[in-house]
Amino acid sequence: MRIKSIWKVAGVLGALALLGACRQDMHDQPKYKPLRPSDFFADGRQMRPLVANTIARGELRDDEAFYTGKNGKDEIDYFPLTVDKALIERGQDRFNIYCTPCHGRIGNGLGMIVRRGFKQPPSYHIDRLRQIPVGHFYDVITNGYGAMLNYSQQIQPRDRWAIAAYIRALQYSQNANINDLSPEQRANIPVSTKKEPGSETPHVPELPNFPEKPTLIPGVPGATPAGVKPGAKPVGPPAKPAAPKTGAAQ
Numbered sequence: 001m002r003i004k005s006i007w008k009v010a011g012v013l014g015a016l017a018l019l020g021a022c023r024q025d026m027h028d029q030p031k032y033k034p035l036r037p038s039d040f041f042a043d044g045r046q047m048r049p050l051v052a053n054t055i056a057r058g059e060l061r062d063d064e065a066f067y068t069g070k071n072g073k074d075e076i077d078y079f080p081l082t083v084d085k086a087l088i089e090r091g092q093d094r095f096n097i098y099c100t101p102c103h104g105r106i107g108n109g110l111g112m113i114v115r116r117g118f119k120q121p122p123s124y125h126i127d128r129l130r131q132i133p134v135g136h137f138y139d140v141i142t143n144g145y146g147a148m149l150n151y152s153q154q155i156q157p158r159d160r161w162a163i164a165a166y167i168r169a170l171q172y173s174q175n176a177n178i179n180d181l182s183p184e185q186r187a188n189i190p191v192s193t194k195k196e197p198g199s200e201t202p203h204v205p206e207l208p209n210f211p212e213k214p215t216l217i218p219g220v221p222g223a224t225p226a227g228v229k230p231g232a233k234p235v236g237p238p239a240k241p242a243a244p245k246t247g248a249a250q
């Protein structure tokens with residue numbers, strides 16, 4: 001009896017080994033892998049090129065205004081999609097990620113990279129950019145502009161329009177007129193009652209001033225933060241560069 005059961009176990013193991021071998025055969029069967037050569041096709045490649053004059057489903061970009069920001073050669077001055085609060089908030093989100101390092105949170109062109117020496121972009125609040133057709137913003141994101149690289153890989157068309165809408169909101173935020181408010185809204189503006197020492201009138205905070213070409217910080221090429229007075233102490237990078245961080249801290 002004992003010997004018989006040993007043979008049974010051996011039989012089962014044998015069958016399993018055979019099955020395993022079969023699986024191995026299928027695993028090693030001839031098949032195509034991307035970027036491997038092939039002697040089947042005339043061009044010697046396994047991957048097939050796209051068929052000429054075809055467009056993948058959902059990729060037909062026939063809406064010129066939406067996909068280029070232009071109508072022929074002219075930049076369009078309308079939004080080719082519905083602009084609502086959700087779109088503007090999406091634009092704010094994307095703008096804060098992709099544009100603020102150079103253009104700053106309010107678009108004055110004083111982002112952190114600029115303070116560290118990158119070419120300073122113009123403020124969005126200059127007259128030329130306040131009056132420019134909105135298609136220009138779309139085009140700059142899509143194709144870049146001068147020293148600015150394009151963001152067409154990182155930002156898809158709809159988000160480019162969202163950012164363009166947010167830039168318009170930023171521009172409005174820096175140039176809003178009190179007369180745009182209704183008398184009721186004006187009456188509800190919170191007013192500071194704090195008085196400057198020695199003054200009879202309440203303190204009115206000064207509006208920030210966005211110079212187009214602020215003074216340079218001595219020692220930091222091209223760095224031009226707002227509020228730095230000429231002759232201020234140099235705020236350059238440390239004399240000895242810190243040792244590069246290694247490991248998980250990166």
Ligand code: HEC
Nearest residue numbers: 098099101102119120121122137140141145146147148151
């Ligand atoms: C790495 C820095 C950098 C980033 C990030 C950046 N820009 Fe710029 N941008 C510039 C510079 C520099 C200029 C000025 C280029 C020039 O005149 O050579 C510029 C110019 C512009 C202009 C003005 C073009 C004109 O007509 O003068 C617009 C609009 C603009 N950028 C939009 C954007 C938007 C939107 C984003 C985010 C998607 C963005 N930029 C991200 C550096 C940057």
